[in-house]
Amino acid sequence: MLGDLDAAVVGVSLDDTRSHADFARKHQLPFPLLSDPDGKTAAAYDSLLNLGLLRFARRHTFIIAPDGHIAARFDKVDPASHAQEVARTLRGLQGTARQTPPAAR
Incomplete structure (x- = not known):
């Protein structure tokens, strides 16, 4: 579904790489899962929930534009x-980018 939209998809969580490999295999995920065991990436995206000794990465999705800004x-x-x-959001963003004149970018 997303492959035809010229977009890269990755998953990130606090779980270790072995857990990711098992999860990806079980659910036949067509994209890589990245491990963030120290939570730095989750914290940078305001997705880390810290409950004392327990830490969780909230299930958020970000669309990051080619220039690096968070588009959605x-x-x-x-x-x-x-x-x-x-x-649907990607199609809308890509349509907007194609309609923007080069001088305005």
Whole structure:
């Protein structure tokens, strides 16, 4: 679904690489999962939930533009419809980028 939109997809969580490999295999994920065991990436994206000894990465999705800015953020993720929602947003963002005159970029 996202492959035809010229977008790279990665997943990031606090879990270790072995856990990621098992999860990706079980769910046949077509994208890589990156391990963030110290939570630095999650914290940088305001997605780290710290409860004393327990830490969790919130399930957020970000669309990061080619220039590095966050073009869209999804704080509520419904697994049943999320891929379609992200694809729709990507199409809209890509359509806007194509319509912007080069001098205005």
